[in-house]
Amino acid sequence: MNYYVHNLETDKLNIFTGRENWKLLSAELQIIIKRYCLFSRSQSCWVSKALGGPSRIWWLDKLKAAGFEDHGTVGEKLSFAEQVEAKQERAEARAERFETRSEKAEAESQQAFDTSHKMMKAIPMGQPILVGHYSETRDRNYRDRAWNLLGKAVHAADKAKHYDDRAEVARRTAAGEKLSDPAFWAPHRDKRKIYP
Numbered sequence: 485m486n487y488y489v490h491n492l493e494t495d496k497l498n499i500f501t502g503r504e505n506w507k508l509l510s511a512e513l514q515i516i517i518k519r520y521c522l523f524s525r526s527q528s529c530w531v532s533k534a535l536g537g538p539s540r541i542w543w544l545d546k547l548k549a550a551g552f553e554d555h556g557t558v559g560e561k562l563s564f565a566e567q568v569e570a571k572q573e574r575a576e577a578r579a580e581r582f583e584t585r586s587e588k589a590e591a592e593s594q595q596a597f598d599t600s601h602k603m604m605k606a607i608p609m610g611q612p613i614l615v616g617h618y619s620e621t622r623d624r625n626y627r628d629r630a631w632n633l634l635g636k637a638v639h640a641a642d643k644a645k646h647y648d649d650r651a652e653v654a655r656r657t658a659a660g661e662k663l664s665d666p667a668f669w670a671p672h673r674d675k676r677k678i679y680p
Contacts, residue, residue, distance in 0.1 A: 485502075485505070485553065486499075486500065486509075486550070486551060486553065487553040487554070487555045488543075488547050488552050488553075489555045489556065489557065490540075490556070490557045491557075491559050492558065492561040492562075493559035493561070493562055495535045495536045496532045496533075497543050497544075497547075498527060498529045498530070498558070499521060499532070499552070500528070500530075501552075509550065513546065513550050516546060520532060520534070520543075568660070568663065571657070572657065572660060573658075575655075575657035575658040576654070576655075576658040578650075578651075579654035579658060580651075582647045582651035582654060583647070583648075583651045585643075585647045586644045586651060589643040590644040592636075593638075593640035593641040594637070596634070597633075597634065600630045600631075600634040603626065603630035604630050607627070
């Protein structure tokens with residue numbers, strides 16, 4: 485059964501559809517849901533990216549036309565201060581997750597680099613591959629493995645840097661830096677995304 489719920493805490497729509505029902509939706513609606521929603525594994529539903537207002541009216545029209553049922557509301561409406569606090573708590577938890585991932589990727593990078601370096605040290609300096617010798621294939625494979633490990637180390641280091649950057653952004657959100665920016669509070673700025 486396809487249905488949606490208005491989550492008052494987040495002021496977003498939670499759209500529920502099972503795997504079988506998902507396949508029965510039109511291709512157009514599937515594209516719209518994938519584009520304007522994020523899938524929440526913890527809630528097993530699609531969550532609209534935009535807040536209420538015109539975007540909710542647009543969503544309700546699309547969902548009702550597709551035969552989705554309205555299952556009312558869930559949660560309690562939060563005050564602005566509570567919304568900011570909840571957002572900062574989520575950002576803090578996200579920053580910790582990214583830092584953990586960064587540390588893991590950094591350790592993986594260091595281990596791959598050390599192994600590659602150890603393998604390359606075993607080859608005497610300037611030792612060529614002896615073409616035609618019985619050890620040629622084994623030597624080429626050995627050098628390829630060492631080179632691939634070095635590439636893996638670089639890739640893991642890039643991943644660690646990516647997670648560091650994401651953790652930094654989450655830390656700034658948790659610290660509330662955006663709230664001290666005057667542009668955030670500009671009255672002409674509309675924070676709600678309006679769909680076509």
